[in-house]
Amino acid sequence: MPTPAISTPRTYQVRTYGCQMNVHDSERIAGLLEDAGYVKADDATTPDVVVFNTCAVRENADNRLYGNLGHLFPVKQATPGMQIAVGGCLAQKDRGEIVRRAPWVDVVFGTHNVGALPVLLERARIAEEAQIEILESLEVFPSTLPSRRESAYAAWVAISVGCNNTCTFCIVPSLRGREKDRRPGDILLEIETLVREGVLEVTLLGQNVNSYGAEFGDRQAFSKLLRACGDIEDLERVRFTSPHPRDFTDDVIEAMAQTPNVMHQLHMPLQSGSDEVLRRMRRSYRREKYLGIISRVRDAMPEAAITTDIIVGFPGETEADFQDTLDVVREARFAGAFTFQYSKRPGTPAADMADQVTPDVVRDRYDRLVELVEDVAWAENRGQLGKTVEVLVAEGEGRKDDRTARMSGRAPDNRLVHFAAAPNVRPGDVVTAEVTYAAPHHLVADVVRGVRRTRAGDAWDARQARPVAEVPRGVALGMPAFPAPLPSR
Numbered sequence: 001m002p003t004p005a006i007s008t009p010r011t012y013q014v015r016t017y018g019c020q021m022n023v024h025d026s027e028r029i030a031g032l033l034e035d036a037g038y039v040k041a042d043d044a045t046t047p048d049v050v051v052f053n054t055c056a057v058r059e060n061a062d063n064r065l066y067g068n069l070g071h072l073f074p075v076k077q078a079t080p081g082m083q084i085a086v087g088g089c090l091a092q093k094d095r096g097e098i099v100r101r102a103p104w105v106d107v108v109f110g111t112h113n114v115g116a117l118p119v120l121l122e123r124a125r126i127a128e129e130a131q132i133e134i135l136e137s138l139e140v141f142p143s144t145l146p147s148r149r150e151s152a153y154a155a156w157v158a159i160s161v162g163c164n165n166t167c168t169f170c171i172v173p174s175l176r177g178r179e180k181d182r183r184p185g186d187i188l189l190e191i192e193t194l195v196r197e198g199v200l201e202v203t204l205l206g207q208n209v210n211s212y213g214a215e216f217g218d219r220q221a222f223s224k225l226l227r228a229c230g231d232i233e234d235l236e237r238v239r240f241t242s243p244h245p246r247d248f249t250d251d252v253i254e255a256m257a258q259t260p261n262v263m264h265q266l267h268m269p270l271q272s273g274s275d276e277v278l279r280r281m282r283r284s285y286r287r288e289k290y291l292g293i294i295s296r297v298r299d300a301m302p303e304a305a306i307t308t309d310i311i312v313g314f315p316g317e318t319e320a321d322f323q324d325t326l327d328v329v330r331e332a333r334f335a336g337a338f339t340f341q342y343s344k345r346p347g348t349p350a351a352d353m354a355d356q357v358t359p360d361v362v363r364d365r366y367d368r369l370v371e372l373v374e375d376v377a378w379a380e381n382r383g384q385l386g387k388t389v390e391v392l393v394a395e396g397e398g399r400k401d402d403r404t405a406r407m408s409g410r411a412p413d414n415r416l417v418h419f420a421a422a423p424n425v426r427p428g429d430v431v432t433a434e435v436t437y438a439a440p441h442h443l444v445a446d447v448v449r450g451v452r453r454t455r456a457g458d459a460w461d462a463r464q465a466r467p468v469a470e471v472p473r474g475v476a477l478g479m480p481a482f483p484a485p486l487p488s489r
C-alpha cells in the first residue's frame with residue numbers, strides 16, 4: 001500500500017519597500033501568514049507565496065515593482081502552485097492596473113485590508129483568478145492581527161495611521177487616508193506585552209506623531225503618552241518618528257527631557273530652509289519656527305542628536321532658496337540627514353507645478369547639500385570622541401576594519417556605533433564602550449568597558465534555538481495593533 005504523502009506547509013517570503021511603517025506592516029503580514037499555517041521560506045528554497053509590500057513615495061517605485069514581477073514570471077511558471085501578492089501604497093494607488101500589467105499576479109490588497117491577505121490567497125487559488133481588494137478607508141484597526149517581529153529586542157509600535165496634512169509633494173494622504181489615532185491604553189498594553197517578550201526598545205510610529213490625539217480631542221496626548229511609557233518597568237528605550245514641526249509643542253520637549261527612558265534623539269523633517277519653498281510645499285511652519293524648536297530641544301537636552309529629511313530642487317526653488325536650506329543645515333547642526341532630489345510623483349500637486357527645476361541643477365544642489373550635511377555630521381560626531389556610550393547591540397555581522405572584528409549597535413541618541421567584538425555578546429545586550437573614532441555616518445568605540453547581558457539577549461538566544469515556525473508571535477491582545485503607514489518624510 002502506498003505511503004500517504006505528508007503535506008508540507010506552504011512557505012512565504014515578504015519583500016518590503018519604503019518606510020518603517022511598511023516594515024511594521026510586513027511584520028503583520030508575516031504573522032498573519034504564519035497563523036494561517038505558512039512558514040517563512042529559507043534562502044535556499046523558492047517560496048510558495050511571495051508578497052510585495054510596496055511603497056509609492058520613492059521615484060520609479062512602479063518601474064521597480066514591475067521589473068521584480070517580470071523576474072518572477074518564469075519562476076512562477078516553473079513552480080506549480082506558486083502565488084504572488086502585491087500590497088502596500090503602490091497597490092492602493094495602482095489597483096487593477098497591477099494585474100493588467102502583470103496578469104500572473106494572484107492578489108492585490110490595499111493599505112486598509114492587510115488582514116484579508118490569507119483569505120484572498122485562498123480565494124485566488126480556488127477560483128484560479130486574481131483577487132483585487134482595496135478598501136477606501138480603514139474601517140477598524142485590525143487590532144488582533146498577529147505579528148512576526150524581525151527583532152527580539154526592538155519593536156515598532158504604531159500610534160496613528162494616516163495624515164491630515166496635504167504636503168504638495170506627498171502621496172501618503174490619498175493612499176493612507178486621514179489620521180486615525182489608537183487609544184493610549186491600547187498602545188501601552190501592546191508595549192507592556194512586548195516588554196514581557198523581552199523587548200527593550202520601542203519606536204512609536206505615526207505620519208505625524210505630534211498631532212496624535214487630534215481625533216479624540218487631546219492636544220497633549222503625545223507628551224502624555226511619552227510620560228506613560230516612562231512608567232513601564234524594564235522598557236529601556238523609547239523613540240518616535242516622525243514629528244512634524246507644525247504641531248510640535250513644548251510639552252513634548254519637556255516630556256522628552258524629563259522621562260528617563262525617552263531617548264534624546266529627534267528626527268524632524270525640515271524639507272526646505274526657504275519659507276517660500278515651504279509655502280509651495282504646503283508645509284505650514286516656517287524656518288524660524290523650525291529653528292526655534294531645535295533651539296528649545298537643545299536647551300532642554302544639550303546632548304540630543306537631531307536628524308532630518310531634506311528635499312532639493314522642489315519646483316520653483318531658486319539658488320537663494322537653496323542657500324536658505326544650507327544655512328539651516330549649518331545652524332541646526334544636524335547629526336545626519338536623509339537627502340532627496342525632488343522628482344515628480346504622479347498624483348501629487350507638485351507634479352503639475354510650473355517652474356520644475358532642471359535635473360542638472362537639482363543634481364548640482366544635491367551634491368552641494370550632501371557635502372555640507374556630511375561635514376556638519378562629521379563635526380558633530382567628532383564631538384563624541386572620548387565619550388562613553390551604552391550601545392544596544394544589533395543583529396548582523398558587524399564590520400572588520402584594520403583586522404579588528406567589530407559588532408554594531410545604537411547609542412541612546414541613535415548614532416550607529418561599531419565596537420570591538422567581545423565574547424558572548426548577543427544582539428539585545430548592552431555594551432558600554434568608549435568612542436575612539438568618528439566618521440560622518442558612524443562611530444567606532446573600541447575600548448569596551450562592560451557588557452550587560454539582558455532579557456532581550458536571552459530572548460534572542462531563545463529564538464535561535466527554535467525553528468522559525470515556533471518563534472512566538474505577539475498577537476496584539478485585542479488592542480488596535482493596526483497596519484500602519486508612515487512617510488519617511
Ligand code: SF4
Nearest residue numbers: 163165167170172487
Ligand atoms: S509629508 Fe508627512 S505630513 Fe506631509 S502629507 Fe505626507 S505624511 Fe502628511
